[in-house]
Amino acid sequence: MTTISTTTSLPKSGGGSSASQGNSLAAQITRITQQITKLTQQLKDIASGSGSTEQKQKQQELIQTQIKMLQAQLAQLQRQQVEEAQKKQDAANANAPSSGRQIDVYV
Numbered sequence: 001m002t003t004i005s006t007t008t009s010l011p012k013s014g015g016g017s018s019a020s021q022g023n024s025l026a027a028q029i030t031r032i033t034q035q036i037t038k039l040t041q042q043l044k045d046i047a048s049g050s051g052s053t054e055q056k057q058k059q060q061e062l063i064q065t066q067i068k069m070l071q072a073q074l075a076q077l078q079r080q081q082v083e084e085a086q087k088k089q090d091a092a093n094a095n096a097p098s099s100g101r102q103i104d105v106y107v
Contacts, residue, residue, distance in 0.1 A: 025081045032074045039067050 043063045046056050 025077055025084065029074060029077050029081065032070050032077065036067055036070050036074070039063050039070070043067070 043060060046059050046063070049056065051059075
């Protein structure tokens with residue numbers, strides 16, 4: 001029988017500068033993507049492994065559940081990444097002069 005053990009950890013949320021959060025989000029996205037890739041490969045390997053059909057099916061269901069959880073985490077992190085990028089863009093736009101907001105004063 002093939003035993004497959006995996007661990008997943010929830011992304012840590014906390015304070016810090018937006019730059020460190022941005023890097024942290026990218027690192028978490030990379031890590032979760034790698035975990036999904038690894039679990040997908042394990043899912044493929046189950047078919048050729050030893051064990052009863054019932055055992056293989058249970059293992060496949062477990063791995064599929066883990067993949068779904070990781071995909072949900074990945075989607076959340078990607079949304080956060082988009083929000084951070086939007087905040088940076090908004091801040092840049094707020095600091096840049098806009099021709100629509102300039103007033104010509106003639107003396």
